[in-house]
Amino acid sequence: MDFALSEEQNLLAESLRRYLEAECPVTRVREIVAEQAGRDGGSWKALCELGVAGLLIPEEHGGSGLTLLDAAVAAESLAWGVAPGPFLGCAVMAPIALLAAGSAEQQARLLPQLATGGCRIAVAANELVSKRDGAGLHEKDGRLHGLALMVEGGPDADFFLVPAEDGGSLALVGAQAPGLTTTRLSTIDRTRGFAELAFEGTPVAEWIGERGSAGEATRRLLDAGRVILAADILGASERAIELAVAYAMQRKQFDRVIGSYQAVKHLCAEMVTELEPARSLVWYAAHAFDTMPEEASLMACHAKAHLSEIGPFIVRTATEVHGGIGFTDEQNLHYWFKRVGVDRQLLGAPEALREQAARIQGWMS
């Protein structure tokens, strides 16, 4: 068995990066998000035209029928370019949930719209992992009550996938449903939109599949989401190292490029020493999701926990390699720093993920 990316996967990464560099470089990202945090200014629609939203959707429903490893390769490249857009929810967690739990009719109706990006489904996954400020949902007589926080892609969604009964059931709710209030949240990362949803007797338009049968789908969407967040950190960290090394080779102090000083070189070596083994872990976790279901949850926890540790180390060190200019707005490095900062906390911070990993292995009494 080969442990490497395929030629097609390398090509996917290369073409996405070339596209982003040409059409949506960080200067363009800056313009887009200056207007409003979380807006993608048409850049997501353009990525959808390239097929980014349909990677995981089967060909019969208008997608490319690829694997989570392919999606992770794409996520890495999107984060490399700090590309705005709701990839995590619309292109990964929503399709995974629909494929795992949706009826044939629901799949045939919803997946083609997701594949083209014509319809955006955000997933209110946060409370499956972390309930704060009294958030959480309950259902009574076909109506939803409660609060869902930190819904990625929430501000521009057409529908929400809302877990009820601790994820045992998944409800589909239209963004305009009665009794639903959507409030935009601002995070440090302006490249992605977040919202909170308040439900006050909001009718459930439909359940995904049979009610009470979504437990496995919920687990799968969390596993997939964690792997994709790990890949996002990987791509952002990789770019931060590239920027730091390039800067160190060009910036002079005391008549020498600073990249010739061991104090600076060693920081760069430490960053890449953390990054490369972590890349192998992300690949394995994605592959486990695709082909080894018994290992998938454990590996997703480890990948997300580990990348959430090394990512912040890398973006912080890359900033230090830049010196004072690294801290400025103009140098742009902060877009990657902030992207990693948000990724680390979503769908489980590292401490919680490591606890879950211990529990999965029977090490919690």
Added chain:
Amino acid sequence: MTGESEFNEVFFTEARVPKSNVVGKRGEGWKIANTTLGHERNMLASSGVLDGSFRGVVALMEREAVNGTRAMDSPVLRDRLMRLQSRVLAMKFHAMRMLTARLVGEFPGTAALVTKLAGCEVSHQLNALAIDAMGELGTLYEGSPRERNGGRWQAGHMFTLGLIIGGGTAQIQKNIISERGLGMPREPRQMSGT
């Protein structure tokens, strides 16, 4: 440091060696020695050894107890264990990736250069965690009563510090990674004007 002698000094005084014993050709010594060192570095950080060491720490933490609480039930120690498991897994999959790269004749680039630096550190930290799980009894050595696992954790803790230094110190590894891997310039041999 460990009390064992695994290295020795060898003195050559006008020692004669037949020409047929020259490895490769004259003038190729540096290249050959470097190849050997490259293999040594990869071996020092063998992911199989890390895996075995990790299992040993798990077994130990399930057994050792302080004030009636198993080490495995201490949230702090368990979190350290889980952090290290992430790293042990990463090194295992990294080794698979490097193996594939070699089998298909691809140069894995910077990724291959980091194995020794990353692996030896994980190895050292696994031994350190095992000692902390045993606390004051973790210091027992030389076959003392109450010593666990034949003193392997203390011996391993010191031995792996040797590995961090041997085969090219951690600092030399960082020079190699940044120069050969990332293409950064060498430190000038001598500062001018000092």
